[in-house]
Amino acid sequence: MSMKPGAKAVTVTTGTTSTAVPAGENVRLCGWSVRETSGAAFTVTFRDGNPTSGSIVGKAVAGAGSSASFFADEFGVRCPNGIGVQVTAGTCEVTVYYRDGDN
Numbered sequence: 001m002s003m004k005p006g007a008k009a010v011t012v013t014t015g016t017t018s019t020a021v022p023a024g025e026n027v028r029l030c031g032w033s034v035r036e037t038s039g040a041a042f043t044v045t046f047r048d049g050n051p052t053s054g055s056i057v058g059k060a061v062a063g064a065g066s067s068a069s070f071f072a073d074e075f076g077v078r079c080p081n082g083i084g085v086q087v088t089a090g091t092c093e094v095t096v097y098y099r100d101g102d103n
Helices: none
Strands: 008-014 017-021 028-036 042-048 055-062 067-071 083-089 092-099
Touching (some): 008 017, 055 067
Antiparallel strands (some): 017 083, 028 067, 042 055
16 A cells, blocks of 8 residues: 655654654644564554654554554644654554645
């Protein structure tokens, strides 16, 4: 499955938390791809804004040695406070697909 033209991507390799996309009025989460990198199951929570306390807009959970992906429609989920990534189990490479005012 591929993203609609115009979506941007940012990749973070993380074992904890990160702000993947800064705040912006038109920021929208369009999807994600998560690849496990430590040999353990993972749980990744995607949030509007703060990676530990923002509103939850998505979650990826999978077993050791696996991956997970999700692609929303072209409009995505509105995240005006930015897109935070919280990894609460495992270590992963997380790619976030998003749109902002530039695309």
